[in-house]
Amino acid sequence: MNTRTLLVVFLFFAVAKQEVFSQLGFSHEVGIITGPIAFYSDFGQRFDFETNTGNVGFGIGLVHYINFSYSADCNCYSRDTYFNDHFKIRSEIDYHKTNFEHLGEWVDPDKTTITADQLRAMKGSSTVFDIGAQLEFFPMSIRDFAAGAYRIAPFGSFGVHWVSFDPEVYSELGPLNTEGTTPRKYFGSFQQEGDSTWSIVMSTGIRYKLSPLSDLMLDARWQYYFSNWVDGLNPQQEFNEQFLGDGNGVPVPENKANDWIFWLNIGYIYYLD
Numbered sequence: 001m002n003t004r005t006l007l008v009v010f011l012f013f014a015v016a017k018q019e020v021f022s023q024l025g026f027s028h029e030v031g032i033i034t035g036p037i038a039f040y041s042d043f044g045q046r047f048d049f050e051t052n053t054g055n056v057g058f059g060i061g062l063v064h065y066i067n068f069s070y071s072a073d074c075n076c077y078s079r080d081t082y083f084n085d086h087f088k089i090r091s092e093i094d095y096h097k098t099n100f101e102h103l104g105e106w107v108d109p110d111k112t113t114i115t116a117d118q119l120r121a122m123k124g125s126s127t128v129f130d131i132g133a134q135l136e137f138f139p140m141s142i143r144d145f146a147a148g149a150y151r152i153a154p155f156g157s158f159g160v161h162w163v164s165f166d167p168e169v170y171s172e173l174g175p176l177n178t179e180g181t182t183p184r185k186y187f188g189s190f191q192q193e194g195d196s197t198w199s200i201v202m203s204t205g206i207r208y209k210l211s212p213l214s215d216l217m218l219d220a221r222w223q224y225y226f227s228n229w230v231d232g233l234n235p236q237q238e239f240n241e242q243f244l245g246d247g248n249g250v251p252v253p254e255n256k257a258n259d260w261i262f263w264l265n266i267g268y269i270y271y272l273d
Contacts, residue, residue, distance in 0.1 A: 167232025
């Protein structure tokens with residue numbers, strides 16, 4: 001699915017949701033978020049600082065909130081319930097891209113083996129679009145924050161996003177899946193075609209009140225994909241056994257989880273009504 005299609009889907013979703021909730025009188029917020037993304041993939045070394053700081057991309061997103069604490073139809077606060085005063089529904093569309101390379105101990109300059117050279121030459125990237133919704137919880141009163149009783153409001157959220165990804169993997173030494181370019185455990189473990197999956201999203205952050213109608217937001221997100229192909233690389237013993245056809249597949253015990261990201265973003269939120 002291309003960028004234009006996803007944007008149309010998001011706008012339809014946002015407008016339809018706004019129409020439904022507007023009938024109930026709830027107010028709306030819109031905003032933009034952006035920031036660096038640490039992509040935890042099959043490139044590099046597990047729990048390695050250089051890998052975690054080297055395979056970093058950048059993301060941007062459009063967000064929309066349903067604010068239950070305020071009624072747009074009467075410009076007044078809604079009925080005072082715990083849910084209305086502590087929860088918002090957040091929907092968004094996001095885009096991010098990350099370039100990958102193998103970093104860490106096994107590609108240090110003092111490693112001069114053929115495998116080390118092959119790992120150093122292996123590169124990749126992944127372009128990701130996702131769209132979804134989260135339920136956002138504010139432990140402090142949303143009404144009091146909007147009224148200026150305090151300038152900072154912490155929050156946490158949980159939700160589900162649909163993800164469209166387009167990976168690319170290559171070697172500077174030549175075509176992949178050959179003895180000269182690819183370590184044996186990676187044979188048959190590449191995907192170059194785009195695909196889609198679902199993901200779980202959890203985040204924690206704070207809002208800072210800039211004005212009665214605008215907030216600054218800092219958000220730290222953990223997003224776990226239900227696929228291990230988002231980066232285009234998924235080394236598995238069964239894959240290289242099938243590709244090589246000799247029954248001598250290489251175990252890959254370090255491949256313990258699907259791909260996931262940590263996204264630290266800053267955003268600007270504007271209250272529509």
